Amino acid sequence: MRGRMLSRIPVARYSNLKANPECRVQVGRFRYRANARFLDGEARDIYWQKMVAFWPDFANYQKRTSRLIPVVQLVATIDADPMT
Numbered sequence: 001m002r003g004r005m006l007s008r009i010p011v012a013r014y015s016n017l018k019a020n021p022e023c024r025v026q027v028g029r030f031r032y033r034a035n036a037r038f039l040d041g042e043a044r045d046i047y048w049q050k051m052v053a054f055w056p057d058f059a060n061y062q063k064r065t066s067r068l069i070p071v072v073q074l075v076a077t078i079d080a081d082p083m084t
Contacts, residue, residue: 022077051071
């Protein structure tokens with residue numbers, strides 16, 4: 001996704017999450033279900049600063065575009081149905 005950040009065409013994953021915020025996440029061997037939360041205002045600013053602190057290149061991406069790069073928080077859900 002990083003490579004297309006400056007594109008004016010929304011990345012497919014972002015568009016899919018907007019249409020259906022329920023998703024599955026995998027980090028290494030850990031998998032879980034989540035809901036996408038699209039941050040704006042102060043919440044976006046707080047998380048954006050955390051992202052830039054961890055990945056400084058994000059600040060460079062933002063400088064090179066006139067649009068505001070979206071920040072999406074994936075919130076884990078408790079589901080009785082195990083993820084397959």
